Amino acid sequence: MTMARERRSYDQQCALAYALDVVGERWTLLIIRELLHGPRRYRDLLEALPGIGTNLLAARLVSLVDAGVLAPTEPRRRTGGYTLTELGRSLHEPILGLSRFGLAYTSTHEVRPGVTVRASWAVLAVEAMVDSERVPDVGETYQFQVDTETFHVEVGAGQVQVRPGPAVDPTLTVRTDASSFFRLGMRQLDPIEALVSGAVAVEGVPAAVTRCLRLIGLMSDTAAPGRLAVLGPAPA
Amino acid sequence: MTMARERRSYDQQCALAYALDVVGERWTLLIIRELLHGPRRYRDLLEALPGIGTNLLAARLVSLVDAGVLAPTEPRRRTGGYTLTELGRSLHEPILGLSRFGLAYTSTHEVRPGVTVRASWAVLAVEAMVDSERVPDVGETYQFQVDTETFHVEVGAGQVQVRPGPAVDPTLTVRTDASSFFRLGMRQLDPIEALVSGAVAVEGVPAAVTRCLRLIGLMSDTAAPGRLAVLGPAPA
């Protein structure tokens, strides 16, 4: 019988310290990031988190289930996996906030690009970049195809919704690879240059490109619109 | 000469992973929490973070200065300390978000109360608890005296400002100790019981109590107002 070991704690009566006691250890928030897009199985998590070590993942999952942050999905189903509880979903906002910090950091510092890339992480980046103060007045939909991952952003009436899957009738479709996409978010790749080089391909209503770029903070409100949208890949 | 060791990294092209590479290690976000309220010196930080170990604090400070999250304050001054940069201040929101999670967690789980208590952490808790959707229409000021720490909340015109120090003419003054305050935030102490028992003392415009409690999410919008404010400590 193994002794139930006392978890390490900051031992402070502080809301932040309590939070970090639960989700502050290594890998924990990345596990939750994966579960933000829906239930995942042990194997999926292991694959999405290279380097984590099987024992550590197992330990984190037990600890998070114990804390009520996530729960096993339907023990009866053989596709048994893990889902976020309502408490776990409340980490969505802080995770977006930290992602914004990550983008701000990589925008101002030269960082060695991470080895692992997953297109699904682009969804999180877009959610983080969306500035709800800059929602265009018109209702429209921007579809993103990052590698094999497709998702879309619905705007209108001061609301923004980022959803997985393709849009029904997108105003705009943006196609790119995950690496270029992140370099855009990190402001290490200029949107105009990306269009010219063909790293990013855009299709749809030209005027929507400006609104989309403003929405995700890649173009200032004062920058001259127009023209940009008619640019395409340079001819070989 | 010691080799400049490669920092451990998640090595993922993901905004969250980049963020955690910088501020994800143990103690780091707590250091930044301390600096949110203004510049602090090495000694102050050491005192506010029991258990951190002097070498680790020094290492974290070097690393954070290197990352541009904080900067030494005026190397010329003998009161030399550390301040958050603009990048560092961008961690304010995610820290509030994590604090909200911490309060949600402690509201639903029995937790061993942290040994260390600092009244200054109450400021963070109030910032985290404030619901900007519930700002009262009237402009008024709530002053909090938690142990020796005094701060106040200014509301009005849909805006909320949490500021250090006393207010000029507070609509309401709330006095309590840090421990009771946190138990209120963690919903382990009922506001009404706290008033009756004398753990919390309120002074000022009675009707403002309801608005203040709603602002910080300790009273539902539908709960009956009135009466509550006239309660005082039970006679001995």
Next chain:
DNA sequence: CTGCATCCGCCTCGATACTG
């Protein structure tokens, strides 16, 4: 006295092997 650096014991982490 402050602001660290050094040393040491321990615990967590990361990788691999193994099991139901």
Next chain:
DNA sequence: CAGTATCGAGGCGGATGCAG
């Protein structure tokens, strides 16, 4: 597939030393 067992390496915590 979903973990458990094991073990070396390194990060962490505490005590102490030391320079400005």
